[in-house]
Amino acid sequence: MFNIILFGPPGSGKGTQSEKLIEKYGLKHLSTGDLLRSEIARQTPLGLEAKNLMDKGQLVPDEVVIGMISSALEANPDAKGFLFDGFPRTTAQSEALDKLLKLKQTEIGVLLAMEVSEEELVKRLLNRGLTSGRSDDNNETVIRARIVEYKDKTTVVANYYSQFDKVVTIKGEGTVEEIFSALCSEIEKRLS
Numbered sequence: 001m002f003n004i005i006l007f008g009p010p011g012s013g014k015g016t017q018s019e020k021l022i023e024k025y026g027l028k029h030l031s032t033g034d035l036l037r038s039e040i041a042r043q044t045p046l047g048l049e050a051k052n053l054m055d056k057g058q059l060v061p062d063e064v065v066i067g068m069i070s071s072a073l074e075a076n077p078d079a080k081g082f083l084f085d086g087f088p089r090t091t092a093q094s095e096a097l098d099k100l101l102k103l104k105q106t107e108i109g110v111l112l113a114m115e116v117s118e119e120e121l122v123k124r125l126l127n128r129g130l131t132s133g134r135s136d137d138n139n140e141t142v143i144r145a146r147i148v149e150y151k152d153k154t155t156v157v158a159n160y161y162s163q164f165d166k167v168v169t170i171k172g173e174g175t176v177e178e179i180f181s182a183l184c185s186e187i188e189k190r191l192s
């Protein structure tokens with residue numbers, strides 16, 4: 001099994017690159033943002049609680065997303081590997097993920113961190129907000145709050161995995177194909 005964390009701030013291209021990586025490497029895509037939006041669409045109690053926080057650009061509680069990831073891991077016993085997108089986002093989530101993977105006798109192979117300037121992130125998300133229907137994309141104040149939340153609570157995740165020598169930084173600006181090829185080359189170094 002080879003498991004990847006695709007890491008980066010809001011708008012850095014995690015979803016875009018995940019689609020390509022899961023196809024190339026046959027991985028199961030687990031995006032906590034997508035899972036939460038599906039709860040919102042189905043108007044579940046969890047979705048209604050999460051929506052309040054997501055609309056303000058704030059993280060939802062650790063236990064909520066850890067529970068969702070735990071169920072998703074259990075629901076996919078035959079996966080060749082997982083690609084985590086937007087998870088883990090705190091140290092507590094990182095520790096919980098490592099424990100869950102250990103129970104499956106596997107671990108994170110690499111954390112690929114995409115770096116993009118703040119102005120580019122805001123530009124991309126405002127642009128996507130014109131068509132995405134995502135309520136956290138259509139307002140610059142909320143977009144900037146998401147970036148602050150990332151800096152305050154999520155950058156520590158890369159520090160956590162760097163103690164195990166698992167972090168690789170990639171330039172997240174350029175064409176989608178250029179970034180994809182840089183990601184693949186780092187993955188292949190670790191697969192062989």
Ligand code: AP5
Binds near residue numbers: 008014017
């Ligand atoms: P989540 O859904 O994870 O959103 P995010 O991290 O804010 O990031 P995005 O999905 O907006 O961006 P992305 O990096 O996937 O980029 P994309 O490829 O779409 O989380 C949403 C919310 O859910 C959080 O705020 C939080 O409330 C909650 N949540 C989720 N997970 C959680 C967790 N683990 N713990 C607690 N709370 C959690 O690209 C963005 C745009 O840029 C697109 O329009 C794309 O076409 C464009 N683009 C992509 N690549 C390029 C490129 N190379 N050049 C130009 N444009 C590009």
Ligand code: MG
Binds near residue numbers: 015031086
């Ligand atoms: Mg995304």
